[in-house]
Amino acid sequence: MTPSGIAGSARGRLAVLGTGLIGGSVGLRARAAGYETIGIDCDRSHAESARKRGAFDRTAEDETEVEADLLLLAIPVDATVDRLRRYAQFPPRAGTILDVGSVKAPILRAAAGLSNFVGTHPMAGSEKSGPEAAYAELFDGRTWVYDPSARSPHREHVLELIEALGGRPVGIEAQEHDRIVALTSHMPLLLSVELASYLSARLGEPGVRALSGSGLASMTRLAGSSWEMWRSILLENAAPVAQEVRSIATILLGLADDLDRRDVTELAGTFELAASVSQRLAANRLPYADR
Numbered sequence: 001m002t003p004s005g006i007a008g009s010a011r012g013r014l015a016v017l018g019t020g021l022i023g024g025s026v027g028l029r030a031r032a033a034g035y036e037t038i039g040i041d042c043d044r045s046h047a048e049s050a051r052k053r054g055a056f057d058r059t060a061e062d063e064t065e066v067e068a069d070l071l072l073l074a075i076p077v078d079a080t081v082d083r084l085r086r087y088a089q090f091p092p093r094a095g096t097i098l099d100v101g102s103v104k105a106p107i108l109r110a111a112a113g114l115s116n117f118v119g120t121h122p123m124a125g126s127e128k129s130g131p132e133a134a135y136a137e138l139f140d141g142r143t144w145v146y147d148p149s150a151r152s153p154h155r156e157h158v159l160e161l162i163e164a165l166g167g168r169p170v171g172i173e174a175q176e177h178d179r180i181v182a183l184t185s186h187m188p189l190l191l192s193v194e195l196a197s198y199l200s201a202r203l204g205e206p207g208v209r210a211l212s213g214s215g216l217a218s219m220t221r222l223a224g225s226s227w228e229m230w231r232s233i234l235l236e237n238a239a240p241v242a243q244e245v246r247s248i249a250t251i252l253l254g255l256a257d258d259l260d261r262r263d264v265t266e267l268a269g270t271f272e273l274a275a276s277v278s279q280r281l282a283a284n285r286l287p288y289a290d291r
Contacts, residue, residue, distance in 0.1 A: 010034035011164065012069035015094065017041075017083070019050040019059075021126060022100055023074030024134025026165060027055030032136060033164040038066050050131035067093040070161060077101045078232035084110040084117065096154040098161075102181060103236040104174035108147060118150040118158040119174065121181075122167055127224040140166040145177055182240035186233065189222050190245060196223035 014035040016023045023039065027050060031037045039056035040063050041047035047059035060066050071094035073080050080099050084107065087097065091114075098118045101107050111117040124142040126133060144162045146155070148171030162169045172180075199220070202208050234241060258266040 011160075012036070013038065013067070014161070015040055015060075015063060015066050015068035015071045016056070016074055017063055017071065018074035019043075019047045019055065019131050020074065021129050021131075021133045021135075022122070022138075023072070024050040024053065024055045024131040025136065025138040026072060026074060026100075028053070028134055028136035029139065029165045030161070031055065031057065035161075035164070038068065040066065046131050050134065053131060053134065055131070055134060063092045063094075069095045070157060071097045072161075073097070073099040073101075076229055076232050077103050077107065077236055080107055081110040084114065087111075088113040096157045098158050102185065102233045104145070104147070104177045106236045108174045115151055116154050118154050119147040120158060120162070121145040121177065122162075122165075123185075124167075127222050129226045129229065137166065141168060142166075143168050143170050145170055145172050147174060148172070178237050179240050182237055183244050186237055186241045187244040187248065189225060189230065190234075190241070191248070192220055192222035193225075196220040 011030075011034040014026075014030050015038040016027050016030075017040045019027070019039040019041040023041075027037045027039055031054065037056045039047045039050050039059045040061070041050075041059070042061055044059070044061065047056070047061075050056055051059050063071060071092055073083060075083070080101050084097075084099075088111075094116070096116050096118065097111075097114060098120050099107055100120055100122055102121055104119050104121060108119050111119065122139050122142060122144045124138050124144075126135075126138075139162075144165075144167030146158060146162065146169055148155075150158070159169050199208075199216075255270070257263075258270070
């Protein structure tokens with residue numbers, strides 16, 4: 001099967017396993033781009049909610065119920081690994097299979113026996129979850145990592161889909177991807193979580209909540225993320241994430257020393273460097289986060 005290989009759709013039939021934020025956003029944009037879309041979810045209420053929002057032409061409870069040109073797995077990392085191991089023995093009726101997991105090495109290991117699999121990861125998301133949070137423009141202009149070693153023609157089919165969804169495909173090897181996102185995604189999430197956890201014991205103090213402004217809300221936004229989703233991500237990428245956490249803990253202790261010494265030179269240098277980095281990263285800020 002190839003894209004457009006199934007009659008009734010301009011680009012082909014796309015089945016999406018998982019109809020939450022990412023799966024629903026894929027469905028909304030893909031359907032608008034000319035794909036026939038099928039939302040698959042064991043939670044029928046999730047699937048129906050996504051369908052009613054316009055993400056899917058129809059829904060199913062299991063991927064064995066459908067035939068598709070592309071099957072996209074938008075489920076947690078551990079569930080993706082389990083599914084791919086199962087597919088090695090009981091392949092779904094899909095021409096090309098891809099995932100959107102935030103950790104790539106364990107997923108690619110699980111898919112080693114599947115010649116039609118392409119590992120991917122869109123660098124877009126939100127602390128919100130569920131089909132109600134889905135947003136058709138979520139991937140616009142965002143880097144969408146794919147496994148450059150994936151086989152043709154499946155790699156090309158996936159690149160076509162990524163571009164149709166508004167993403168910017170970038171080929172990065174799995175181990176390198178996991179090392180980088182430990183720094184750029186997983187460690188920042190944990191900083192937000194730990195800051196919110198630290199504040200939890202202080203919110204009852206007089207004036208603390210009244211004097212908590214938008215800056216603190218921005219810093220703790222990611223702390224609202226789903227543990228169900230992040231559990232397998234953090235456990236599968238634990239070693240590089242732990243290394244980044246230890247590194248930044250050392251830097252924070254150094255900052256405390258600078259404050260104790262009233263070291264204006266060091267503090268000013270830190271602020272200047274941070275401001276330049278903030279400006280360089282400004283283009284990567286998701287407008288979705290401010291909706």
